[in-house]
Amino acid sequence: MMIGLPNPNFAMPVAKLCITNTETEEKIYVLYNPESYTQGHSVEYNPVDVASGSANTTQYVKSTAETLAMQLFFDTFSASAEAGGTVAVKAKLGATSLLPSAAKQDVRDYTKKVYGLMNIDRTKHRPPLLKIEWGSLVFQGYLAECTQKFTKFNELGKPVRAVLDVRFIRYIEQGKAAEMSPNESPDTAKYRTVHQGDALWALAVKEYGLSSSWRMIADANKLENPRILNTGDTLRLPAEK
Numbered sequence: 001m002m003i004g005l006p007n008p009n010f011a012m013p014v015a016k017l018c019i020t021n022t023e024t025e026e027k028i029y030v031l032y033n034p035e036s037y038t039q040g041h042s043v044e045y046n047p048v049d050v051a052s053g054s055a056n057t058t059q060y061v062k063s064t065a066e067t068l069a070m071q072l073f074f075d076t077f078s079a080s081a082e083a084g085g086t087v088a089v090k091a092k093l094g095a096t097s098l099l100p101s102a103a104k105q106d107v108r109d110y111t112k113k114v115y116g117l118m119n120i121d122r123t124k125h126r127p128p129l130l131k132i133e134w135g136s137l138v139f140q141g142y143l144a145e146c147t148q149k150f151t152k153f154n155e156l157g158k159p160v161r162a163v164l165d166v167r168f169i170r171y172i173e174q175g176k177a178a179e180m181s182p183n184e185s186p187d188t189a190k191y192r193t194v195h196q197g198d199a200l201w202a203l204a205v206k207e208y209g210l211s212s213s214w215r216m217i218a219d220a221n222k223l224e225n226p227r228i229l230n231t232g233d234t235l236r237l238p239a240e241k
Contacts, residue, residue, distance in 0.1 A: 017134035019114065023121070024128070028113050030072050033134070037070035066170040066193060068132065068139045072114065076105040077152055077160035101154040107162045114164055117143040129171055136196045138232035141170040172234055190237040194229045207237050 019028045045058040076096060096105040118127050132139040145167040152161035170193065192203065200214035200223075207213075218226040220238040229235075 015135060017132070017137075019117070020131045020133070021117070021128045022131050022140075023124075028117075031075065031110060032073045034070040034072060037068060037134075037137070039066060039068050039139075041066045065141075065172065067144070067167055068141070068170070069165070069167040072164040072166060074107050074110050074162045074164070075152075075160070076107045076110070077101075077154070101160075102156055104154050104158065104160045107150070107159050111148055111162050111164055114143075114166065115146050115148060118146060130168065132168060136231060138230070139168060139170065140232055141168045143167075144169040189239050192235050192237060194231055194233045194235060196231050198229055198231075200226050200229070203235070203237070208240060 016029045017033055019030075020026070021028075041064065043063045047058055096103070117130060120127060127142050130141060130143060132141075143166060145165075147165045149163045149165070150159035150161070151163060153159055172191070190207065192207075200217055201211040204213035204217060205211050208216075214226060217223075217235060217237055220236050
């Protein structure tokens with residue numbers, strides 16, 4: 001007999017992380033949300049010798065694309081009511097979880113959908129462009145790395161539980177990427193990814209030193225409503241005139 005307050009997730013299910021193939025519009029909902037995710041970005045510097053030869057300084061070379069990494073959990077052996085997916089997926093998981101061990105569903109039926117997002121499209125000669133959404137997180141890019149680890153098997157050797165370590169790399173439009181300068185300064189155009197809570201006036205202060213420069217950013221990006229910024233979008237910050 002259960003004692004105490006019921007799990008609120010049963011009454012109001014928690015939104016599941018969704019990976020959308022933007023080219024086919026297929027949506028993949030994770031079975032269980034990740035416990036955490038990590039966003040990373042780095043820049044590369046080279047040492048530069050000064051004229052005296054007794055010391056050196058550093059010179060900026062380039063920036064790497066932003067990355068998003070997380071660990072995804074899959075389980076068909078003892079799927080709980082919190083498992084995500086479509087109504088059909090939930091029904092199938094619920095049914096198979098009650099079956100004897102030998103009849104459990106192969107967990108690779110679910111992991112292969114994510115793993116396959118690195119397959120090359122023969123017409124585009126690249127993997128599909130993806131959109132990862134979970135609450136306020138919006139990240140558009142490609143699946144750069146996926147490692148599958150199967151942790152539980154039934155008596156027939158069929159995997160029924162797995163962990164996937166995935167890493168996505170952010171996509172930047174080709175035209176914008178080509179215009180990016182390795183030596184950004186106020187007199188060269190820059191590009192910035194919009195994060196949750198960003199505002200044009202704050203970006204203007206940070207990049208130009210004046211909050212009134214938000215109009216220049218809005219005009220350069222043809223923003224219909226400068227008060228609304230979409231998380232994950234890339235903004236062009238024009239050079240100062």
